[in-house]
Amino acid sequence: MFGSKIDLFKRDWLDVVFANKNKSYGAYELRQRSDANTTKSLLIASTVFVLAFLSPKIAELVKPAPPVEKEEKQVEVIVQPPPPVNPETPPPPPPQPPPPKQDQVKFPPPIVKPDELVRDEEPVTIEDLKKADPGQKTIAGDPDADIVIATAAGDGPKQAAVVEDTKVYDFVSLESQPTFPGGMDKFYAYVQRAVKYPAMAQENNIQGKVFLSFVVEKDGSLTDIKVERKLGGGTDEEAIRVLKASPRWIPGIQNGKKVRVKYNIPISFTLSQ
Structure with missing residues (x-):
């Protein structure tokens, strides 16, 4: 098969x-x-x-060919040496300054000389000085001349950059400590009015103090509020809320300037009998 x-x-x-x-x-x-x-x-x-x-x-x-780079030709340039300097050739005269914008009259400083050495030169009068500036020699001015500044140009006086002091100071070592407007008695009166006793703390009979820290800024506002020692039962959160709603304080002073200051304070929670 x-x-x-x-x-x-x-x-x-x-x-x-x-x-x-x-x-x-x-x-x-x-x-x-x-x-x-x-x-x-x-x-x-x-x-x-x-x-x-x-x-x-x-x-x-199908792909287009890459562009061909042109080769740059390098041309060698030979620099001729400078001609020798002839020591007998006098140097060129210094350039003459441009004429002043205003006329000048000769006004040399006064020198005490004997009478026989005094030249028969007429002294410069006040009328001459009204029309021209005093100088070492008499020069006719050019009204169309540019103003020439002989001194070297500079940047002028510079103002140092102002560096803002952002350091947080301790309230103990300050020239003037921050305080609540009207004093601390006014602050605790504000706290007594503003505190709302948390329901959880009331039910569990939680009483005591919440210790807090915060920074009094240069404008008197309170920032960086922290609970350093907790009490619990909602009292910590209530203490933070009261400080955040506090009116602005009077900032601390150091070296005559407002500074940021760290402050510590306790807030008491007591149930009325």
């Missing part, structure tokens, strides 16, 4: 196999188209494989 040359996939054999059978059934049609479907599948698979294999090469061909 295996050595025979009979091709069972020929259409003649298909007709024999499907004789007296329902050829409209899908198996007959599939057997007829099996060769064409196999060839088509091979062609599609081969095409996809070739395209996948050649895709990097195709991408390189």
